[in-house]
Amino acid sequence: MTDTRDxxxxxxxxxxxxxxxxxxxRAERFRxxxxxxADGGRETTESDRAAIFEGSQDAELDRGxxxxxxxxxxxxxxxxxxxxxxxxxxxxxxxxxxxxxxLLMVALTPEGQLQDIxxxxxxxxxxAFIEVxxxxxxxxxxxxxxxxxxxxxxxxxxVGSLAGYAFGRLEFPxxxxxxxxxxxxxxxxxxxxxxxLNDLFNTSFFMLEPITGDGTLYNTPGAMVLPLSAIxxxxxxxxxxxxxxxxxxxxxxxxxxEGTTRLGAxxxxxxxxxxxxxxxxxxxxxxxxxxxxxxxxxxxxGQPQNxxxxxxxxxxYQGQYEVMYNLMAAASIIGVxxxxxxxxxxxxxxxxxxxxxxxxx
Amino acid sequence: MARVRLxxxxxxxxxxxxxxxxxxxxxxxxxVTFVGPxxxxxxxxxxxxxxxxxxxxxxxxxxxxxxxxxxPKDRGVAMVFQNIALFPHMDVYENISFGLxxxxxxxxxxxxxxxxxxxxxxxxxxxDRMPAEMSGGQQQRVGIARAIVRNPDVFLMDExxxxxxxxxxxxxxxxxxxxxxxxxATIIYVTHDQAEAMTMSNRIAVLNDGKLQQIAPPLVCxxxxxxxxxxxxxGSPSMNFAxxxxxxxxxxxxxxxxxxxxxxxxxxxxxxxxxxxxxxxDVHLSAYADSLNQPTAPIDAxxxxxxxxxxxxxxxxxxxxxxxxxxxxxxASSSGQLLMSVTPDTDIEAEQDVDVVLDRSxxxxxxxxxxxxxxxxxxxxxxxxxxxxxxxxxx
Numbered sequence: 001m002t003d004t005r006d007x008x009x010x011x012x013x014x015x016x017x018x019x020x021x022x023x024x025x026r027a028e029r030f031r032x033x034x035x036x037x038a039d040g041g042r043e044t045t046e047s048d049r050a051a052i053f054e055g056s057q058d059a060e061l062d063r064g065x066x067x068x069x070x071x072x073x074x075x076x077x078x079x080x081x082x083x084x085x086x087x088x089x090x091x092x093x094x095x096x097x098x099x100x101x102x103l104l105m106v107a108l109t110p111e112g113q114l115q116d117i118x119x120x121x122x123x124x125x126x127x128a129f130i131e132v133x134x135x136x137x138x139x140x141x142x143x144x145x146x147x148x149x150x151x152x153x154x155x156x157x158x159v160g161s162l163a164g165y166a167f168g169r170l171e172f173p174x175x176x177x178x179x180x181x182x183x184x185x186x187x188x189x190x191x192x193x194x195x196x197l198n199d200l201f202n203t204s205f206f207m208l209e210p211i212t213g214d215g216t217l218y219n220t221p222g223a224m225v226l227p228l229s230a231i232x233x234x235x236x237x238x239x240x241x242x243x244x245x246x247x248x249x250x251x252x253x254x255x256x257x258e259g260t261t262r263l264g265a266x267x268x269x270x271x272x273x274x275x276x277x278x279x280x281x282x283x284x285x286x287x288x289x290x291x292x293x294x295x296x297x298x299x300x301x302g303q304p305q306n307x308x309x310x311x312x313x314x315x316x317y318q319g320q321y322e323v324m325y326n327l328m329a330a331a332s333i334i335g336v337x338x339x340x341x342x343x344x345x346x347x348x349x350x351x352x353x354x355x356x357x358x359x360x361x
Numbered sequence: 362m363a364r365v366r367l368x369x370x371x372x373x374x375x376x377x378x379x380x381x382x383x384x385x386x387x388x389x390x391x392x393v394t395f396v397g398p399x400x401x402x403x404x405x406x407x408x409x410x411x412x413x414x415x416x417x418x419x420x421x422x423x424x425x426x427x428x429x430x431x432x433p434k435d436r437g438v439a440m441v442f443q444n445i446a447l448f449p450h451m452d453v454y455e456n457i458s459f460g461l462x463x464x465x466x467x468x469x470x471x472x473x474x475x476x477x478x479x480x481x482x483x484x485x486x487x488x489d490r491m492p493a494e495m496s497g498g499q500q501q502r503v504g505i506a507r508a509i510v511r512n513p514d515v516f517l518m519d520e521x522x523x524x525x526x527x528x529x530x531x532x533x534x535x536x537x538x539x540x541x542x543x544x545x546a547t548i549i550y551v552t553h554d555q556a557e558a559m560t561m562s563n564r565i566a567v568l569n570d571g572k573l574q575q576i577a578p579p580l581v582c583x584x585x586x587x588x589x590x591x592x593x594x595x596g597s598p599s600m601n602f603a604x605x606x607x608x609x610x611x612x613x614x615x616x617x618x619x620x621x622x623x624x625x626x627x628x629x630x631x632x633x634x635x636x637x638x639x640x641x642x643d644v645h646l647s648a649y650a651d652s653l654n655q656p657t658a659p660i661d662a663x664x665x666x667x668x669x670x671x672x673x674x675x676x677x678x679x680x681x682x683x684x685x686x687x688x689x690x691x692x693a694s695s696s697g698q699l700l701m702s703v704t705p706d707t708d709i710e711a712e713q714d715v716d717v718v719l720d721r722s723x724x725x726x727x728x729x730x731x732x733x734x735x736x737x738x739x740x741x742x743x744x745x746x747x748x749x750x751x752x753x754x755x756x
Contacts, residue, residue, distance in 0.1 A: 250446035253413050257517075258460035258507070259434040272450045 100336075106329035114325055128330040132317075135324070138331055140304035141313030146338060148224050148309055149290040155229045156236045156285045157278060163233075164240030165266050169252070179241070186234035190227070190294055197227055198298065219306035223299035228289045236281040243277030244270055279346050287339055310335045363424035363437070363514040363547060364389050365410060370419035372405050372571075379405045381571035382419070387515075387549060392541050393576075394550045396558040397568035397594070403551045404519055406568070410549060411517050412436050423514055434463075436515075439508035443520040445500045447492040453479075453503050454488040460511045478510035481540065498529045505537075509544060516548040522557065534560055555595050559583070567591045589732040592638050592725060598675065600638045601699050604729055607633045612726065616680035616697060617660040619724065621739045626726060634729035641675065643723035644701035646709065647716035655740045656718035662699060664713045669705060676701045676709060678717060 063071060073080045106114065107128050108121035116122045132138045166172070167179055201223045204215035217223045247270045255265035271278055296309040304313070314331045317324040365387040372380040380402040387393045395403035408414035410421055412433035420429045428436045439460075447456050455462075457478055461471045479485055482502040492500055501521055508516055518537075522530045538561050541548055552558055558565045559579045566576040567590070575587040579595075586592035592600045605614035607629055611621040614637060623631050650656040660680065668675040678699040701717060709715065726735040 248444065248446070250442045250444045251448060253411075253433075254440065254442060254446040254448070254507075255459070256413065256433045257411055257438060257440040258511075259463040261432065261434070264463070269448055269450075273448075 100333070103329045103333055107326055107333060109326055111324060111326050125326070128326050129334065132327050132331045132334065135327060136313060136316045137304050138313050138334070141308060141310045141316075142335065142338070144221075144304060144307045145290055145296075145310035145335075148221050148228075148296075148307070149286045151221060151225045152229045152232070152289040153282050153286045155225060156233055157282055159229075160233055160236035160240050160281060161244075161266065161271060161278070163237045164244045165262075165270065167237065168241040168243070168245035169247075169249075169270075182234045182237055186231070190231050193227060193231075194294065194298065201299065219300050219303075221307050224289075224292075224295050224307070224309065227295050227299075228292055229285075232285045232288050236285055239277055239281040239284075240274070243274035247273050283342060283346050286342060290339055364422075365515055365547060365549065366422040367406070367410070368420045368422070370406060370409055370416045370421070372402070372409065372414060373417045379571055380409070380416070383568070383571075383573045384419075385566055385573060385576050387547060390545045390547055392538075392548045392550065392561060392563045393566060394552060394558040394562040394564075395566050395568055396552055396555055397574075399553055401568045402571035403553075403568045407517050407519055407549060407551050410515070411438055411440050437513050438515045438517055439511055439513035440517040440519065441501070441504045441508050441521040443523050445492075445497075445504050445524065447500055447503055447507075449492055451492075452488070453484065453490050453492070453495075456492065456503055457488075457506045457510050459507065464511075474510050474512075475506075478506040481509060481543065482506045482536075497525050498533065501525060501533065505540070509540070509546075514547065516546050518548065518550045520552055521550075523552070523554075530557075537561060556597060559595070565595070567594060569594070585734070585737045586725065587734055589636060589638070589727045589734075592727070592734070596640060598641055598700055598702075600640050600725070601644070603637045603699075605635060605637055607631055607635050612637050619657050619719070619739070625739070626735050628733075629726070629728065629735050635735065636727040636729045638725040638727060639719050639723060641700045641702040642673075643720040644678075644699060644717050645720065646701075646703065646707065647718045650718045653718065653720050655721040657721055657724075659716035659718055660699075662715055662717050664709055664711055664715055665698075667709070667711050672705070673702045674705055674707065674709075676703060678715070 105117050105119070105121045108124055108126060109117055110123040110125040113122040163182075167175065198218075201217040206215060208217065209215040212220050212222075217226070244266075251269050251273070252262075252265045255269045256262065260268055290310070293311060296311045300306050300308045300312065302308045302312045302316070310331075314328055314335065317327045317331065367383055367385050370380055370383045371378065383402075383406055385393075395406060397403050405414060409416045409419075410423075412428065412431060412435075416429065420427055422428065423436055423438070448459065451459065454475060457475045458471045461474060466474075475488070476485075479488060482505050484499065484502055484506060487495070487499065492503065495503070501524075504521065521537075522533050525533060534557060537550075540546075541561075550557075550561065562579055564576055565579050565582050567574040567582060569590050575582055575591045577585075577587075582591055582595045586595060586600075589602070593602070603614040603616070605612050607623050607626065609623065609631055610618070611623070612619045612635060619637065623629070626635075629635060645653065645656070647656070647659040650659075662678040662680050665677045665679050668677075678701055680697050680699055699717070703709065722738050722740045724739045725737050726739065727733065728735055
């Protein structure tokens with residue numbers, strides 16, 4: 001971005017220089033030609049004109065450093081913008097990355113020396129990254145979280161795609177009120193749903209017995225996938241609606257005439273062409289579910305075999321008599337890795353997705 | 362290939378009636394063009410044939426089957442779109458084979474048919490390109506290949522040439538005609554360009570305001586338009602019209618009088634308001650009157666502007682001294698002006714007084730109120746059979 005803006009800028013300044021030199025030489029030619037006439041009055045006008053050309057340089061000599069800086073900034077605002085960009089970028093990088101740096105320092109410091117970390121680890125204990133798996137089956141928690149987040153993402157994308165298709169491409173009575181209703185539901189604090197849901201998930205249902213054993217959803221992935229999907233669904237619906245609405249009708253018509261149903265056209269043409277939007281909605285949902293605290297903490301009893309997510313794993317290093325902060329830190333870093341990989345892989349699509357959604361052609 | 366029959370197709374959007382009771386039949390292997398100004402319902406009518414739009418009333422038959430309720434994919438139709446509508450995420454091969462792959466043809470058969478279709482539209486060696494890498498004409502050829510590869514019963518073409526540049530459009534016009542001949546296909550073609558309609562079709566269906574005005578071979582539409590709208594729409598530049606009244610001696614318009622026996626005009630009596638229509642090429646300088654079978658009496662006029670087109674010259678004539686030069690899109694249709702087309706070697710200049718005659722055998726009379734054609738020929742001896750081949754939509 002800065003590159004493309006830079007090059008025309010430098011072109012422009014070059015052009016300006018060329019122009020000034022051209023004017024100077026023209027003025028010089030003019031002066032010499034008027035000199036031939038030996039006309040005193042004319043000579044004065046020429047020197048006046050030259051003074052105008054040199055005026056700006058003369059004025060600069062009177063300025064103090066701050067004034068000069070201000071004048072330079074006005075003349076060349078690009079430099080200031082670039083400076084501001086670096087300041088802001090460094091600030092954001094620092095606030096985002098420093099916690100990870102600090103986590104790493106805590107993880108590497110041996111237990112018992114945690115009080116005296118300044119900016120480097122107080123000792124060096126990389127074994128903590130292995131110890132986390134030895135103390136508790138941490139990988140199991142990671143797996144649980146991964147399954148729950150993946151299932152929620154798939155559910156959100158499938159249902160959200162159908163809703164997005166209806167809201168984005170069909171005309172039906174009550175469309176706007178329905179869309180607003182979806183939005184309103186997303187305004188409720190998730191905690192408001194917790195007590196009734198927890199009650200529901202602890203109720204035994206006859207038809208669930210073959211699946212969950214005791215007929216309740218408590219201690220199953222369903223207890224987290226269902227509410228979390230519902231909570232993050234509105235955002236996905238909004239993103240997908242915007243994208244699907246932008247696919248030209250002609251493409252869907254062509255697919256339908258060629259041999260798909262409306263649903264077939266959605267999956268074969270509209271979704272592939274909205275890949276950035278689908279990736280954005282998917283990644284945002286995945287991260288949100290993976291990081292979710294409230295339902296993840298309360299919908300299981302915290303045992304890995306009962307689908308307790310990564311959060312419970314990290315808290316499991318907290319015993320009755322001691323808290324193994326270094327292992328918690330190491331586990332946290334390990335827990336971030338899947339999401340980090342996902343974001344890096346999908347990054348290009350997400351960025352174009354987030355911006356393309358905003359700019360309607 | 363199959364016949365297509367529309368029965369009383371009506372489409373309403375809320376209060377608006379987009380298509381109003383259209384009934385017509387397209388024969389097996391026929392090339393029929395729906396033509397009309399924008400918003401006349403021609404595209405909507407075609408969409409009801411494709412199944413993309415459900416008609417509010419009426420039925421669509423393809424072959425002998427009623428397909429009104431069938432999904433587009435089950436109707437055996439293929440469509441070529443105005444905006445081309447190639448799938449941008451698929452290469453040419455995938456685009457053309459899309460329908461075949463959905464129907465689970467085996468790979469060899471798919472390849473064979475795609476190559477054959479690509480051959481017909483001259484796209485050899487471009488099968489692995491993406492649509493974005495191709496020119497508009499190539500893209501539209503892919504669109505046509507995608508339609509022919511499935512060997513459909515009916516081709517629907519919705520202004521397929523509208524987005525191409527003028528030169529390519531003329532070229533593709535001939536290609537489509539060749540394609541029609543080679544495939545012997547039933548084609549329904551939608552356009553607002555009457556030149557496309559005239560040059561390609563077996564029959565033209567002229568639509569206006571959601572109603573079928575006339576369905577007839579191009580030259581019948583041209584020579585025997587069934588009403589004022591068809592007369593004005595078909596032909597470029599369009600027909601001259603002069604509103605007048607039928608009196609005992611003939612037709613009196615504000616600027617000239619044409620003699621005729623009012624009894625010979627069917628469905629009209631003395632005192633009726635009639636509109637006289639004559640095409641620019643049927644207006645002649647009186648110096649050439651001898652070459653005509655039955656010229657009218659000379660009409661005083663003054664040439665205003667000349668438009669040399671190369672093969673002919675359009676002369677805008679003012680009939681009255683104070684005739685207003687209108688800035689209408691269609692100057693020939695305003696009374697007081699007359700558009701004449703002459704050969705380039707004709708001796709005529711702008712701002713010159715001239716006498717012109719009209720070819721009586723080419724004069725059309727219309728009922729001004731209803732717009733219906735009364736006669737297409739006012740020669741004295743010959744028999745007049747107005748619009749026998751023309752079908753009236755709303756009778």
